[in-house]
Amino acid sequence: MRAVTPFLMFQGPPARALDLSLTLPGAHLLHRQDTPEGCVQLAGLDLSGQRVRVTDSPLPHAFTFTPSTSLFLDCDSREEFDRVCAALGAGGEYLMPPGDAGFSTRFAWLNDPHGVSWQVNLPA
Structure with missing residues (x-):
């Protein structure tokens, strides 16, 4: 196994959640790939050494x-x-x-x- 990474899936554009995370000490954006519609297909954050992946779910779901x-x-x-x-x-x-x-x-x-x-x- 190479790595275990927390993965946060939002329903609705997570751009504001990404912006909030980036206000934390030691946080920075590693990469961000958006869909043509402007949703976050996949983003990577580094939160003081902990990598976290973020996406906007393209499908509706009944959980959060x-x-x-x-x-x-x-x-x-x-x-x-x-x-x-x-x-x-x-x-x-x-x-x-x-x-x-x-x-x-x-x-x-x-x-x-x-x-x-x-x-x-x-x-x-």
Whole structure:
């Protein structure tokens, strides 16, 4: 096996979700291939060393993301933690608001406005 890569499939144009991901520290776009209609056929992101693939489903489907699968981010500072939570949480929904979770200095679990679930952590 060569690699295991998280794959995020959106229903509807994921361009705004890509833009949001690219605001994270250490994130950059590896490649992006669009369809003639302007949908993302396939894009690759690097999120601080973790590669993630993104696509816009060409077919309608009856499922979306679930918080049981999430992207876990470790932040380097309180300022970075606050900035990441503010960016991902704007228009989204907190499952666990920022606070002391006992296992870290600060922790938050949220769904961004595009339905992707994120756990944001500031290690002790």
